[in-house]
Amino acid sequence: MTFNDRKQLKNYFVLGFVPFGGDFDDFIKPFIKEICQLEKGKVFEINGVRCLIIASLGQVTADLPQGNDLACIKRHGAIKGCRSCQATKEKLTSADLNILLIARYHHITDELYNRMETIITATDQRKFTTEYGLRNKKSILDLLKREKHLQTLQDVYHLIAGKIQRLLHITVNLLSNDGKKAFVTAWKSFEYPQQWQKLPNPVWHYESFIMSDCLHLSTVMPFIINRFLCSNYIKNNSLTTIQNRCNITRADFATKMIVTYWKVVVETMVLVFKKSYNTDDYILLQKCLKKEMEILSQVFEDFVNLPNLNASFHLLKNAKTYATLLNSAVGVKEIVHKIFKGIVPHTNRKNIELDLLKSYTTLFAIRHLIDGGIDPRLSRSSNAFTDLSGNFARIMSDWFIVKECLKDDNGETEGI
Numbered sequence: 436m437t438f439n440d441r442k443q444l445k446n447y448f449v450l451g452f453v454p455f456g457g458d459f460d461d462f463i464k465p466f467i468k469e470i471c472q473l474e475k476g477k478v479f480e481i482n483g484v485r486c487l488i489i490a491s492l493g494q495v496t497a498d499l500p501q502g503n504d505l506a507c508i509k510r511h512g513a514i515k516g517c518r519s520c521q522a523t524k525e526k527l528t529s530a531d532l533n534i535l536l537i538a539r540y541h542h543i544t545d546e547l548y549n550r551m552e553t554i555i556t557a558t559d560q561r562k563f564t565t566e567y568g569l570r571n572k573k574s575i576l577d578l579l580k581r582e583k584h585l586q587t588l589q590d591v592y593h594l595i596a597g598k599i600q601r602l603l604h605i606t607v608n609l610l611s612n613d614g615k616k617a618f619v620t621a622w623k624s625f626e627y628p629q630q631w632q633k634l635p636n637p638v639w640h641y642e643s644f645i646m647s648d649c650l651h652l653s654t655v656m657p658f659i660i661n662r663f664l665c666s667n668y669i670k671n672n673s674l675t676t677i678q679n680r681c682n683i684t685r686a687d688f689a690t691k692m693i694v695t696y697w698k699v700v701v702e703t704m705v706l707v708f709k710k711s712y713n714t715d716d717y718i719l720l721q722k723c724l725k726k727e728m729e730i731l732s733q734v735f736e737d738f739v740n741l742p743n744l745n746a747s748f749h750l751l752k753n754a755k756t757y758a759t760l761l762n763s764a765v766g767v768k769e770i771v772h773k774i775f776k777g778i779v780p781h782t783n784r785k786n787i788e789l790d791l792l793k794s795y796t797t798l799f800a801i802r803h804l805i806d807g808g809i810d811p812r813l814s815r816s817s818n819a820f821t822d823l824s825g826n827f828a829r830i831m832s833d834w835f836i837v838k839e840c841l842k843d844d845n846g847e848t849e850g851i
C-alpha cells in the first residue's frame with residue numbers, strides 16, 4: 436500500500452477495544468491464536484479462488500512504558516530501562532555510548548531468559564532481571580514469530596514532539612517577564628504561511644499544545660528567537676547556568692547558542708520526517724541525532740539522562756530497518772485514538788466498547804456509501820445510496836443501549 440493510502444482513515448481496521456481497566460494479555464489472546472494459525476498458512480477461498488494466506492506480526496507501536504512491557508524490558512525508571520540498548524540510567528545521554536556494542540538483540544535477550552529460567556531462588560532471579568533490565572516474565576507476543584527489539588519501535592512523533600515540547604517549556608522558563616512579552620510580540624508578528632491554523636499562545640498555553648502544534652511552532656522558533664532574544668531578556672540565574680555549563684563568558688554568546696540549539700533540533704526534525712533516505716541521508720541523520728543529544732544534554736540539566744533523548748538516538752536503526760521513519764510512525768493511529776476518546780463522553784457509558792464499535796461501523800458504512808458504494812477490496816458493490824431514505828433510519832438507530840431492550844438481526848429481543 437502506498438504511503439498516502441496508508442494515511443487514509445478508511446484503511447484502518449479496528450479489531451477491538453481493550454475494555455477500560457482490562458488486561459492486555461486476556462484481550463489479545465484470541466488475536467494471537469489466529470495469527471499463530473496464519474503464520475503456518477491457511478487456505479481461504481477468495482472470489483472463488485483458493486488462496487494460501489500467510490500472515491504474521493508486522494510491527495508493534497506503543498508508548499514508551501507499554502512498548503517496554505511488550506519488548507520484555509523493565510520500564511524506563513529501571514537501571515537498564517531502554518528497550519533498544521543496555522545503557523544504564525546514569526549514562527543514557529552519555530557522549531561515549533557505543534550503541535552497537537550495548538544494543539539489545541533478540542537472540543541475546545532470549546538467551547538471557549533461558550539463563551534466568553535455570554536460576555532457582557527468587558532473590559537471584561530478581562538480581563538477574565535487575566542486572567539486565569528484563570521483565571520477570573516474557574510478553575504474550577513472544578508466542579508469535581517476531582524480533583522483539585526491532586519490531587517494537589520507538590515512535591518518532593512522540594519522541595520528537597515530546598522533546599520539542601520540553602525544549603519550548605525550558606526556553607519559556609529561561610525568559611524574564613519582559614522576555615516573555617517580547618517573545619509573544621515576535622510570535623504574533625511572525626509571517627506564518629496562510630494555510631496554517633492559529634497556534635495557541637506558546638508562553639501561556641504551551642501545555643495545551645498537541646503534537647502537531649509543537650512540530651509547527653518548532654519550524655519557526657529559530658527565526659522568532661533570533662528576532663527578539665537578547666541577554667537582558669534571560670533571567671540572571673539561568674544565564675549564569677548556561678554560561679557555566681557551556682564554559683563561555685560573554686552573555687551574548689549564550690543567546691546565540693540558544694538559537695543554535697533550536698536550529699539543530701529543527702534540522703534533526705526535518706531529517707527525521709523525510710519521506711525517503713539515501714546512504715548519505717542515513718549518515719547525516721546519525722550525525723544530527725548525535726549532535727542533538729550532545730548539545731541538549733550539555734546545556735540543559737533537564738535533558739541529561741532523559742530516556743526520550745536516548746530513545747531518539749535509536750531512530751537511525753528504525754530508519755534503516757523500515758527504510759524511513761514514516762513507515763513506522765503512529766500519527767494516524769493516534770488521531771484514531773483521539774477520535775474514539777472524544778466519542779466516549781457522548782455515549783451513555785452503559786457499554787462503551789459496543790457503542791464505539793457501533794459508531795465506527797456506522798461511520799465506515801456512510802464513508803463507503805459516499806465513496807459510491809464501490810470498494811475494490813469488497814467483492815460486491817453497494818447501491819444503498821439510491822435507497823438511502825429506506826436505510827438511513829437503520830443506519831442511524833440503535834446507537835446506544837437504552838433501558839428497554841436490544842433487538843438483534845433475527846428480531847429477537849434481549850433484556851438488559
Ligand SMILES: [Zn+2]
Nearest residue numbers: 517519520745
Ligand atoms: Zn537505548
